[in-house]
Amino acid sequence: MSELLRIEDLKIHYPIRSGFFNRVTDYVYAVDGVDFVIEKGKTYGLVGESGSGKSTIGKAIVGLEKTTSGKITYEGQDVTKKSVRRHLNYNKDVQMIFQDSMSSLNPKKRIVDVIAEPIRNFERLSDQEEKQKVRKLLDIVGMPDDALYKYPHEFSGGQRQRIGVARAVATNPKLIVADEPVSALDLSVQAQVLNFMKQIQEEFGLSYLFISHDLGVVKHMCDNIAIMYKGRFVEIGTREDIYLRPQHIYTKRLLSAIPRIDVANRDKHMDNRRKVEKEYQESQGDYYDSNGRVFDLSSLSPTHQVALKRGGA
Numbered sequence: 001m002s003e004l005l006r007i008e009d010l011k012i013h014y015p016i017r018s019g020f021f022n023r024v025t026d027y028v029y030a031v032d033g034v035d036f037v038i039e040k041g042k043t044y045g046l047v048g049e050s051g052s053g054k055s056t057i058g059k060a061i062v063g064l065e066k067t068t069s070g071k072i073t074y075e076g077q078d079v080t081k082k083s084v085r086r087h088l089n090y091n092k093d094v095q096m097i098f099q100d101s102m103s104s105l106n107p108k109k110r111i112v113d114v115i116a117e118p119i120r121n122f123e124r125l126s127d128q129e130e131k132q133k134v135r136k137l138l139d140i141v142g143m144p145d146d147a148l149y150k151y152p153h154e155f156s157g158g159q160r161q162r163i164g165v166a167r168a169v170a171t172n173p174k175l176i177v178a179d180e181p182v183s184a185l186d187l188s189v190q191a192q193v194l195n196f197m198k199q200i201q202e203e204f205g206l207s208y209l210f211i212s213h214d215l216g217v218v219k220h221m222c223d224n225i226a227i228m229y230k231g232r233f234v235e236i237g238t239r240e241d242i243y244l245r246p247q248h249i250y251t252k253r254l255l256s257a258i259p260r261i262d263v264a265n266r267d268k269h270m271d272n273r274r275k276v277e278k279e280y281q282e283s284q285g286d287y288y289d290s291n292g293r294v295f296d297l298s299s300l301s302p303t304h305q306v307a308l309k310r311g312g313a
């Protein structure tokens with residue numbers, strides 16, 4: 001086992017203030033003593049109901065949330081303190097993807113700037129080099145070149161999540177914290193984004209901390225899993241341990257609530273949907289080529305129409 005990140009006895013407590021003097025009267029124990037290790041090239045899943053503390057752990061790892069106590073060790077170095085993180089270029093190595101791509105991508109910036117922003121923090125590239133790098137990143141996430149000068153609102157939710165992934169991998173990170181990255185997407189688009197996150201993982205040797213309330217999605221993605229309840233881990237184990245031999249009553253309850261859609265078969269479901277959509281488009285007189293461009297068949301000669309339908313576009 002090759003360790004990338006270690007979390008030890010992590011606690012994050014939020015003070016609750018009340019009364020005339022705004023005194024601290026109690027605490028929300030959002031994270032209350034968790035330990036786990038993320039291995040290089042592997043995916044660690046955090047599962048639990050809303051409010052169990054998953055996002056708080058993710059945010060603490062990327063430095064968006066201050067820890068109350070405990071230790072975060074990255075490649076053998078204690079990165080709990082901000083000064084050490086800065087010194088190690090930790091913010092380049094550890095990136096985050098959020099659920100809501102519409103609010104996490106700046107709506108006023110074109111995609112070229114959205115993706116180039118994290119690069120600019122760490123590298124000095126000429127305009128030309130920067131564009132070339134962004135083009136390459138767009139290509140990796142399967143987006144066309146002309147996306148470069150468009151704005152986030154001009155894309156679908158799935159496309160925006162791809163752009164979010166392109167942005168996250170722009171600095172060649174070693175770890176990506178993915179907080180509910182597909183929860184806002186249709187089932188068929190979820191499979192697309194998940195499979196493609198796996199491809200990128202293999203290509204870049206990435207590790208993921210994958211946060212989700214959906215045990216079906218987690219089964220598809222994660223090697224090791226922690227089940228969270230009220231700030232603590234009630235069960236941890238490998239994917240097989242959790243799905244084949246769950247021990248804790250809470251895990252068993254969560255497992256029995258998984259919808260009957262198998263993530264591995266979502267692709268098939270998606271292919272079918274695409275086929276139906278394509279047939280529909282053809283019946284309407286439109287035809288999409290492999291780049292997603294629309295051809296108006298009625299504007300072509302009958303011979304061309306036949307050639308195009310045979311795959312000649």
Ligand SMILES: Nc1ncnc2c1ncn2[C@@H]1O[C@H](COP(=O)(O)OP(=O)(O)OP(=O)(O)O)[C@@H](O)[C@H]1O
Pocket residue numbers: 014028029030048049050051052053054055056057213
């Ligand atoms: N800034 C904050 N101040 C006070 N309490 C907070 C703050 N942020 C989170 N909490 C509380 O901490 C607990 C854990 O929240 P967290 O967002 O980590 O849960 P979660 O498991 O990620 O849930 P969800 O899936 O809904 O995001 C919740 O009770 C939440 O209300």
